[in-house]
Amino acid sequence: MSTSDYTCETENIAVYIDGELEPARRTALEEHLKQCPSCATELQTQRVFMCELNSALANRYELAVPPNFARTVAVHAESDMRGVRNLAEHKRALRFCIILGLAAFALLGVATSKAVVLSVRSMAGKVLGVVGLFAKTTFDAASGVTVISRVVSRGLIADSRLASMAGLFVLVLAIAVLSFLIARYHRARLIE
Amino acid sequence: MSSSASPDVLSFGSAADRDLVASAAQGLEGGFEELVRRYQRPISGYVYRMVGDYEAALDLTQEIFIKVYGSLARYRPEFKFSTWIYKIAHNAAIDHLRRNSGRERSLIKGTEDDNYDLPLESEGLSPEQQSEREERRVEIETVVRSLPTAYRELVVLRHSQDLTYEEIVEVTGLPLGTVKNRLFRAREMMRQQFLCKGITGI
Numbered sequence: 001m002s003t004s005d006y007t008c009e010t011e012n013i014a015v016y017i018d019g020e021l022e023p024a025r026r027t028a029l030e031e032h033l034k035q036c037p038s039c040a041t042e043l044q045t046q047r048v049f050m051c052e053l054n055s056a057l058a059n060r061y062e063l064a065v066p067p068n069f070a071r072t073v074a075v076h077a078e079s080d081m082r083g084v085r086n087l088a089e090h091k092r093a094l095r096f097c098i099i100l101g102l103a104a105f106a107l108l109g110v111a112t113s114k115a116v117v118l119s120v121r122s123m124a125g126k127v128l129g130v131v132g133l134f135a136k137t138t139f140d141a142a143s144g145v146t147v148i149s150r151v152v153s154r155g156l157i158a159d160s161r162l163a164s165m166a167g168l169f170v171l172v173l174a175i176a177v178l179s180f181l182i183a184r185y186h187r188a189r190l191i192e
Numbered sequence: 193m194s195s196s197a198s199p200d201v202l203s204f205g206s207a208a209d210r211d212l213v214a215s216a217a218q219g220l221e222g223g224f225e226e227l228v229r230r231y232q233r234p235i236s237g238y239v240y241r242m243v244g245d246y247e248a249a250l251d252l253t254q255e256i257f258i259k260v261y262g263s264l265a266r267y268r269p270e271f272k273f274s275t276w277i278y279k280i281a282h283n284a285a286i287d288h289l290r291r292n293s294g295r296e297r298s299l300i301k302g303t304e305d306d307n308y309d310l311p312l313e314s315e316g317l318s319p320e321q322q323s324e325r326e327e328r329r330v331e332i333e334t335v336v337r338s339l340p341t342a343y344r345e346l347v348v349l350r351h352s353q354d355l356t357y358e359e360i361v362e363v364t365g366l367p368l369g370t371v372k373n374r375l376f377r378a379r380e381m382m383r384q385q386f387l388c389k390g391i392t393g394i
Binding site: 020046077 | 224226232236237240241246249250254257261325328329332336347348350351352356372375376379
């Protein structure tokens with residue numbers, strides 16, 4: 001691009017001050033500035049203006065942040081689980097969860113089986129004790145009754161076989177008569 | 193760097209950004225804190241000039257750093273970290289402005305008094321210089337605040353954050369021609385406003 005082709009463009013001057021003009025255009029502009037007082041004045045004006053802007057908005061006028069802001073923000077960020085977006089981290093977390101779940105289930109199972117076995121064993125022991133006591137008592141009572149009845153029957157039979165036979169007969173007769181009397185009483189009530 | 197920084201943090205002081213990112217991604221303590229310490233002021237300053245509210249800017253800055261931490265695994269070292277973090281900040285600020293479109297209007301209508309209450313820091317200037325600078329700074333800040341967001345952002349990225357055109361293209365996703373044109377028009381708007389206000393010497 002020759003100097004004579006150059007048209008006065010204030011936008012190019014701004015880009016030039018920013019140091020962003022391509023080398024060819026920069027050379028052309030510098031040549032043009034030597035011959036164009038208007039553009040040279042514009043360059044000076046824009047340069048002053050941009051210096052003012054840079055100075056007013058410079059970093060030394062940044063906001064004051066609260067003390068320990070960096071520490072607080074870092075702690076918040078590092079404890080924030082929304083950051084776990086990585087697929088590998090998700091898989092690892094899932095594996096850990098499954099392992100922990102299985103371990104918890106196994107430990108719970110062991111604890112439960114222990115509790116069940118112990119309680120069933122102690123309950124069975126108590127039930128067996130009660131049953132044994134009842135059986136022993138029944139057995140003792142039966143054997144006592146047997147002994148007593150044997151002694152009584154031996155005494156009766158030893159005194160008089162006839163008397164005992166007579167007693168037995170009377171007993172059978174009494175039972176028969178009693179049943180006959182009861183039947184008769186009921187029949188009479190039905191007739192009335 | 194604060195005096196309460198741990199020895200781990202101190203050892204990261206001279207490390208390059210990409211080394212800090214690598215150590216933070218590996219979960220090493222102190223790496224990410226040093227990154228936050230380096231970028232907290234530029235990012236909060238950029239966000240403040242975008243949203244116009246100090247408290248909202250601090251909340252948004254924290255949100256941006258949490259997003260950065262969550263995306264560290266996706267960061268590619270061939271790109272400049274500062275450009276990458278500004279891109280995240282740009283997206284967060286634009287989302288915030290969309291959610292709070294009422295605040296955007298108040299930002300444009302902001303008065304000069306808003307600037308006097310800001311907890312700004314200035315270093316190494318005499319009281320007289322500070323007073324003069326402060327007056328001029330407030331005038332310029334007010335004019336910058338009056339610009340539409342699309343123009344204001346480019347002025348802030350270029351003049352406050354010192355980004356190149358190429359970096360601004362990466363951060364905003366705009367074509368280079370649009371960046372150049374908007375920057376030029378933004379500066380023209382500001383010059384016109386200074387002329388209207390009768391401010392000379394700019």
